[in-house]
Amino acid sequence: MTTEAKVEYFRWPESRWTAPDNDWTKASIITGGVDVGSVSSQGVIMADGELFAYGSMRTGSDSPNSALNAMNWALDGTGMKLEDIKYTVGTGYGRVNVPFAQRSITEIACHGRGANYLYGPSVRTLLDMGGQDCKIIKCDERGKVETFLMNDKCAAGTGRGMEVMAELLRVPIQDIGRLSFEVDEEPPPVSSTCVIFAKAEATGLLESGWSVNRVLAAYCRAMAHRVNELISRIDVVKDFAITGGIAKNEGVVKRLEKEMGIEALSPDFDTQIAGAVGAALFAKALVEKG
Amino acid sequence: MLANYGYKDGSGEYFITIDTEKCNGCGECVEPCPEHCFEIGPDENDPLRDESVASVIPDQRKKLKYACMPCKPVEGEVTLPCEEACQPRAISHSWYHS
Amino acid sequence: MITAGIDMGSATIKAVILNDGKIVGRSMIETGKEKEELAQQALDEALEKAKLSKGDVEHIGVTGVGYKRIPFADKQTTIVGADAKGALWLYPSVRTVVDVGAEEGRAIKCAPDGKVVDFMINEKCAAGAGTFTEAMSRAIEVNLEEFAKLSLESTKSIPLNAQCAVFAESEVVGLIHAKTSKADISRAVHDAIAARLASMTRTVGLEKDVLLIGGVARNVGLVDSLTRDFGTEVTIPEDPEFVGALGAALVAAE
Secondary structure (H helix, E strand, O other), rough: OOOOOOOOOOOOEEEEOOOOOOHHHHHHOEEEEEOOOOOOOEEEEOOOEHHHHHHEEEOOOOOOOOHHHHHHEEEEEEEEHHHOOOOOEEEEOOHHOOOOOEEOHHHHHHHHHHHHHHOOOOOOOOEEOOOEEEEEEEEEEOEEEEEEEEEEOOOOOOOHHHHHHHHHHHOOOHHHHHHHOOOOOOOOOOOOOHHHHHHHHHHHOOOOOOOOHHHHHHHHHHHHHHHHHHHHHOOOOOEEEEEHHHHHHHHHHHHHHHEEEEEEEOOOOOOOHHHHHHHHHHHHHHHHHH | OOOEEEEEOOEEEEEEEEEEEOOOOOOOOOOOOOOOEEEEEOOOOOOOOOOEEEEEEEHHHHOOOHHHHHOOOOOOOOOOOOHHHHOOEEEOOOOOOO | OOEEEEEEEOOEEEEEEOOOOOEOOOOOEEOOOOOHHHHHHHHHHHHHHHHHOHHHOOEEEEEEOOOOOOOOEEEEEHHHHHHHHHHHHHOOOOOOEEEEOOOOOOEEEEEEOOEEEEEEEEOOOHHOOOHHHHHHHHHOOOOOOHHHHHHHOOOOHHHHHHHOOOHHHHHHHHHHHOOOOOOHHHHHHHHHHHHHHHHHHHHHHOOOOOOEEEEEHHHHHHHHHHHHHHHHOOEEEOHHHHHHHHHHHHHOHH
């Protein structure tokens, strides 16, 4: 980690949203979901099972206040207070650090539910790539998980892998996708799977005259290929959707779609909120269960 | 649910799959594993279901390649104690030699 | 007969000159893009130290990653074969060789005649090789030699949850912020990689005598952790990096 001016190339910009014309005081069940991740955290509020507000911010899961900060960010400007939320479920890497949650539920379960709500009941195969993991989930029309596979041991194929490259090449993460296509021709993929070896390989490519864009293209191509290898372990069924930060990186998404031969559904929301949305929906189910 | 525990890294892919539809929570897989990889409890990925099922313990999930080495010689026939012990055939390994 | 052995390692290239069973010259240089030229350079340097010239060498053996791409060598050996050969020549009682390089960790079981009985390689993952300890020492801003020594000063064992060098780096930085001592961190790092190597070694069969070779054998922290995990003494040769090249030179003399 450099100690120069902390230019955080590797963190997605923060986002916030409140549903227009939604009078939460009329709702009977208000629930919350908090997804505490390694790089970012999300707070989501549902009113009677409909998305009311969300906030996605940069935090580390090692901060004890990540969960509260994310939820306050979601509440910001809504007039609602934490006390108005009947039941909160925590999820994600730091789900044990959500003191105001009544329950914690795994990210696998929450992402299935969340994707089903955000993308619709046609989703059957879901890829989620967070800061430190990669999940592949198959779900039914209710968002219930039928198959899952989670890789959180190896940095390759996780957001962290992309962050390392963003830092090396000094490119903000939101620009990587676009720049990776501004090349004369698609280069061969980086050959190393391991992020550390890939970083050394990328350094060598730069030294041999490759442009930053070309290295980005080679790396995105390699990442898409690795992820496809993992997805190929399960029987992919349409519709296919992507959540997590990676869904915003068209450099990987487009190349992955090409390898899979399937187009992913297009999101019109911040794809990093899927886990927290699922958590808030589970909260509602648990309230109704009594 | 097909629960795939494990990982993929530069050296290969290592997954233990537990079919929770077949698993009856009997716990016969727990003792025979020399590395204590299994435990029985509520399905953490199906929070609205009450029945207990087997899962790979969190501490072993990221070390599966090494955890399973004692049962997987470099060459020769392999019979895995966990697969043998499971009557409903709910457990399967994705790899046999590293 | 004079033979030469070249080991194309992932971080360094080693060359050894053997004259009728005696090591008369050796050299080690950093590797780079021009593999063939650098291999020649390493060989030339070793010859200079031996006060010999290219013409004096009857056969050149080569081993290591990419060993098939050195056209001027006339005998090729796999690194596992070369390690076993070199190890047994130095210590005839050795039955298990653990070779830890920059990018690969290897466990090799040998027969008394130097043949390889079984082997296991941990490749393409930094967590199983020297790169792991290097990355961790950088993360806590201590040079590698100092980092290794710190391990011996540890007063307690702490767990390292991450199994990946990249994630371990974040975890270690977190431990520093939580005021964990550098000595305890160092031990945790060395114990972690030792556990991986020990697991591989037990799979091929841990049998005395055990020889530890490769650059990482100079890491006193790793040696300590490995000795504890094995529960048996580990022998380290005087120049642990050169055993592969030595083996290649021996094969060239056959």
